[in-house]
Amino acid sequence: MKYITIKDIAKKLKISVSTVSRAFNDKADINATTKDLVLKTAKELGYRPNPIAKKLMQQRSYTIGIIVPEFVNAFFPKVIIGVQEIALKKGYQVLIAQSNECYETELKNIKTLEDSMVDGLIISLSSESKNTEYYQDLIRSGFPIVFFNRVNNQLNCSKIVFNDYKWALFATEHLINEGYQNIVHLKGNEGISLSNERMRGFMDAHHKHKRIFDFAQIIPTGFTIKDGRRAALEIIKKGTIPDAIFAANDPVAIGAMQVFKENGFQIPNDIAFVGFTESQMATIIEPPLTSVSQPANEIGKAAAQILLEQIESKVKFKPRTITLNGELNIRASSIRKK
Template identity: 80%
Template sequence: MKYITIKDIAKQLNTSVSTVSRAFNDKADINPETKALVLKTAKALGYRPNPIAKKLMQQRSFTIGIIVPEFINAFFPEVIIGVQEILFEKGYQLLITQSSECYETELKNCKTLEDSMVDGLIVSISSETKNMEYYQNLIDSGFPIVLFNRVNNQLPCSKIVFNDYKWALFATEHLIQQGYTRIVHLKGNEGISLTNERMRGFIDAHQKHKLPFDKNQIIPTGFTLADGQQAAQKIIDSGNIPDAIFAANDPVAIGAMQVFKKNGYAIPKDIAFVGFTESQMATIIEPQLTSVAQPAKQIGIEAAKILLEQIENAKEFKPKTITLNGELNIRTSSIRN
C-alpha cells in the first residue's frame, strides 16, 4: 500500500510542497481558492496526515498511560471508561497496563510507558508498592502524574480519592444500628492510604457509639477473594465468631461469606457482612451484599481532567487533591430481622 505524502499532492498540482503545507496548516498567506484545491486533491488522493510527524512537531505523543492493580474488580474498568471518555474528546489515546498487585510489574509498566513517550500517567499503586523513588524522580522532572484510589500521600502530585473514612464509618454505623456488637474488620493490604482510612472509620464508629473495641477486631488481609476465604477460615478455626464483618472491599467480603456459608453459618442470622466498592458480584451472591458504592467512572473523569490541566498549563499548575463521595447500598447480608 502506497502512502500519499504532501510531495505527491504538490506534484499532482504542479505546485510547491510549502504551498501544500500552508494549506493544511491554514496559513493566512495562501489564496483561499488554492487552499480549497489542495484540500480537494488531498481527499481525492486519499491523503492522511502522518501522526508521528505531527506529534514530533508538537512535542507530544497525545498518549496517556494508565496503571491499575488488577481487572478482577469491576471498579478499575469503570475508572478507565471515565478516563477514556475525557481523553478521546481531546484527541488523546490511552495505553492501559496492570501491575497484578506486584511492585516490580508496576515499575516495569511505568518504565515502558515512559519509554513510549506518554504525555502523562494516571496510576493506582499496587498493594506491594512502598518505594516511591521512581515516581518522585518523574515528578521532580516535571512529568505529569495523577494518582487515584490507592495513593501515597507523601508524593507531591495530584490525587483523586474517595472519602474512605467517612463511608467506612457509615458502613460500620449501619451494622451497629442493626444491633451487631461484635464486629470484625478485614482491613486489606498495609501501606495503602485507603486501608488506613477505612480502618480509622471502623474504629471511630465504635468510639462514637461507645461500643467496646480492641485491636483483635482488626484482621489484616489482602484485597482478593482468596484473602477473604483465608481470613474467614482462620476466624472459624479460632472459635471466636463475631456477629458481623466489615470488609475492606467486596471480593474479601464475598470470599469470607463463601467460607462461612460452607461451614453452615446463615447470613445474616448468624453473621452479617458489609463490603466496599460496590462490585457486580455484590448483587449476584446470595444473600446480596451490602456495600459502599464509589463513583468509579467519575474518579476516572476527574483524573483525566486534572492530568490534561497539568499538561496544558505545566508552568502554572499546582497539584491538587479531589475527594469524591458515594453511598451505602443496604442489602440482605446486613439486615437483622
C-alpha cells in the same frame, strides 16, 4: 500502495512544499484560492497526514496510559470507561495495563508505557506498592501523573480519592444500628491510604456510639478473595467468632463469607457482612452483600480531566486532590432479623 506526501501535492500543483504546508495549517499568508486548490488536490490524491511525523513535531503522542491493580472487580473497568470518555473527546487514545496486584509488574507496565511515549499516566497502586522512589523521580522530572483510589500520600501529585473515612464510618454505624455487638474489621494492605481511612472510620464509629473498642477487632488482611478466605479460616481456628464483619472491600468480604458458609454459619443470622466498592459480585453472592458504592465513572472522568490539564498546561502545574462521595447499598448480608 504509494503513501502520498505533501511533496507529491506540491509537485502536482507546481508550487513549493512550504505553500502546501501553509495551506494545511491555515496560515494567514496564503490566499484562499491557493488554499482551496491545495485541499482539493490533496483529497483527489488520497493524502493523509502522517500521524507519527505530526506527533514528533508537536512532541506529544496524544496517548495516555492507565494502570490498574486488577480487572476482576467491576470498579476498575468503570473507571477506565470514564477516562476514555474524556480522553477521546480531547483527541487522546488510552493504553491500559494491569499490575495483577504486583509491584514489579506495575513498574514494568510504567516503563513499557513510558517507552510507548505516553504523555501522562493514571495509576491505582497495587497492594504491594510501598516503594515510591520511581514515582518520586517521575514526578520530580515533571512527568504528568494522577493517582486514583489507591494512592500514597507521600507523593506530591494530583489524586482522585473517595471519602473512605466517612463511608467506612457509615458502614460500621449501619452494623451498630442493626444491633451487632462484636464487629471485626478486615483491613486492607498497609501503605495504601484508603486502608487506613477505612480503618479510621471503623474505629471512630465505635467511639461515636460509645462502644468499647479493642485493636484485636482489626485484622490485617489484604484486598483479594484469597485474603478474605485466609482471614476467615484464622478467625474460625481461634474460635473468636464476631457477630459482624466490615471488610476492606467486596472481594475480601466475599472470600470470608464463602469460608463461613462452608463451615455451617448462617449469614446474617450467625454473622453479618458489609463490603466496600460495590462490585458486581456483591449482588450475585447469596445472600447479597451490603456494600459502599463509589462513583467509578466520575473518578475516571476527574482523573482524565486533571491529567489532560497538566499535559496541556503552559505553566507549572499545581497538583490538587479531588474527593468524591458515594452511598451505602444495604442488602440481606447485614440486615438483622428482629
